[in-house]
Amino acid sequence: MNKKYELPPVDFGSDLVRYAFEVERLRGDLGNGTTPARTLTELHALFRLVMSVVSARIEGNRTTVYDALSELPPLGSAAPVESDALREITNILDGIDFIDATDPTTPLSHIFVRELHRITVDGLRREGDSTPGEYRRRDVSIAQSAHTPPSHVYVHAEMSELLDFVNRDMPTHQQMIHAAIAHHRFVWIHPFGNGNGRVSRLFTYAMLRRNGFDSIPGYRAVNPTAVFGNDRDGYYSALEAADDLSPTGTIGWCEFFVHGLRDDLARLIQMQDFTFLTERLIDPAVDRLIASGGATAAEGSALKLAARSGVVKAGDLEPAFSGSPSQRSLAIRSMLERGLLVRDESGPRFYRVSLARAPLGPYVIRQLDELGHLPRILRDDRRSRD
Known part of the structure; x- marks a missing residue:
């Protein structure tokens, strides 16, 4: 095999070895x-x-x-x-x-x-x-x-x-x-x-x-x-x-x-720290969405409940939507139609928060940016989402 495919000699105390071991520790x-x-x-x-x-x-x-x-x-x-x-x-x-x-x-x-x-x-x-x-x-x-x-x-x-x-x-x-x-x-x-x-x-x-x-x-x-x-x-x-x-x-x-x-x-x-994820990423993104007029306060509460549960049924969202089950179903249907919730693979009556697309996705991105979790090449993409 050509020498260009030989791993180079690396000093055990080098930065490269230190980084490699840190990657394995993190993995x-x-x-x-x-x-x-x-x-x-x-x-x-x-x-x-x-x-x-x-x-x-x-x-x-x-x-x-x-x-x-x-x-x-x-x-x-x-x-x-x-x-x-x-x-x-x-x-x-x-x-x-x-x-x-x-x-x-x-x-x-x-x-x-x-x-x-x-x-x-x-x-x-x-x-x-x-x-x-x-x-x-x-x-x-x-x-x-x-x-x-x-x-x-x-x-x-x-x-x-x-x-x-x-x-x-x-x-x-x-x-x-x-x-x-x-x-x-x-x-x-x-x-x-x-x-x-x-x-x-x-x-x-x-x-x-x-x-x-x-x-x-x-x-x-x-x-x-x-x-x-x-x-x-x-x-x-x-x-x-x-x-x-x-x-x-x-x-x-x-x-x-x-x-x-x-x-x-x-x-x-x-x-993978769920407390960090909900309190520092999802909740602030939902709050920005509400402030923008993209969701009501009740819908924001439902999103936060769904985020903490992972997957919810209609009854799980009762604390967010007061009223009859039919009124709650209408509210959930509206959230599904607007892409705030998506149906989970568990079945047609199971729902989860949609983080990966609009309307919540852009606010998640904005919060990731503020947390320093986005590559710097996207820095010019910043625009007001408040």
Whole structure:
């Protein structure tokens, strides 16, 4: 195997080793919290949208997360997306779904990678590719980069070598370094005519699933895109420094990746503290929704009750809605029609709070921002929600 797929020698006392051990310590804390699994599932749906916006934003898409929440079709809808900018985001969402539907123990293959590309560029004009799902057939250069990717003649062979490396079984303490190197080498090869950045981030998400994050219920929200969106300039700078494939450049890139993942995991672990989640995130978001006129005080009380219970029936919301059962049913129907509540998988008479879409979703995003839980690349998306 080429030396570019050897793990670099790392001093045991280095920052990289310290970050890697901290990631493993934090990973051990995942799944041990008090937040109900269904609430984590709602958060995952919200985070997957946020990360899709971030991935598109890194490539220059200016759609705000608020626009995505309000303009994208409801979850599960087959309605077409006309806007090219929104289609780019929905394609990334489809890529995440494709990965989530794949057995994480299945080795990553050429077919898998090319399908990720086909999904990512499907139907796009500005950020599409003339050969979706196929490796590039011409030599390319990368704008504002000194690195020249390998000739198209060698792309398949280079990708075969990368996939051999990706599918190696690694000791737990080396898995984050393994994923970091694979991400850089993918971008270094630049296997497609366009869409390499978006596909590389999806590819690395798939690697994290292979490395065990998918086995923790509700924590598919662990997505490396948050790391890259938190410091876009640092992301590109660290990638470029590793382009000479030297141990020094590779270690610097791995430090950037693992350090960022550690910080993101720490934020996610806060979300498994149900008291923190309800008091610091959901309740303030509901209060903002009420203040905006998007919900009545009674509906706000019902949302807070449902958030604390995870799943509710009509009778559970009696403290919020005084009056007869038929009046309560009408109030619940109105909340369902407006997307404040959604039907739970338990049955048609079971409901839960909808955190992942409008009208509550934008206020959850605003509160996440104030808590410091959003990548910095979304900072310009701020607008008054009070």
